[in-house]
Amino acid sequence: MNRRIITIDGPAGAGKTTVSKALAQALGCVYVDTGALYRAVAFEISRQQINWKDMNVLEGFLAGLELDYILDGQKSVMVSSGQDISAYIRTNEISMLASATSAVPQVRKSLLGIQQSIARARDAVFEGRDMGTAVFPDAPYKFFLTADVKVRARRRFEESDTPGISFEKMFQDMVQRDTNDTQRTVSPLKPAPDAILIDATELDVFQVVEKMKSYITIG
DSSP: OOOOEEEEEOOTTSOHHHHHHHHHHHHTOEEEEHHHHHHHHHHHHHHTTOOTTSHHHHHHHHHTOOEEEEEETTEEEEEETTEEOGGGSOSHHHHHHHHHHTTOHHHHHHHHHHHHHHHHHSOEEEEESSIIIIIOTTOSEEEEEEOOHHHHHHHHHHHOOOTTOOHHHHHHHHHHHHHHHHHOSSSOSOOOTTOEEEEOTTOOHHHHHHHHHTTSOOO
């Protein structure tokens, strides 16, 4: 059976998460947050007290991981060995561990397999930076969502709860992040050759979702 796989890539602050969740809900698909998968790995490393710096131990641990996304009503839920772990993967401790372990090639390779396994099992919207280029180059629907950098910085500034940060600093950080993301050696941020580019500078979430839906075969 051919699954309906949709990838949404793009720079920070473009609205990928909000749009991806809304599109998945509109289509009845699972929404897959790649960042949450890395957090799930970190949670299980912490829970099982895995010495992840020992590659033999890490590889054995990764081989036994059973991570998945399932639909609970209209909500996408992260599960590990069938158990909902959504409530446990957003702590600062897990965030720090996810950041450290996400750079390990074995972890990245394992999560690539998990993402592809999810795609074989159900229709899904995958949000990220290289979903349409590195993870699902053959996906039937690929979108690259962007917006003017000042607009993206303004959105992040208005959402931020970091005390004392100025819009100017947020803007400078956004420009630097764009540079880092587009110029990195491994999986640089760029549209897939066949991706549909959507500029959300002057569009709201509903308009972006409707535009994406116009390209997708429903049913």
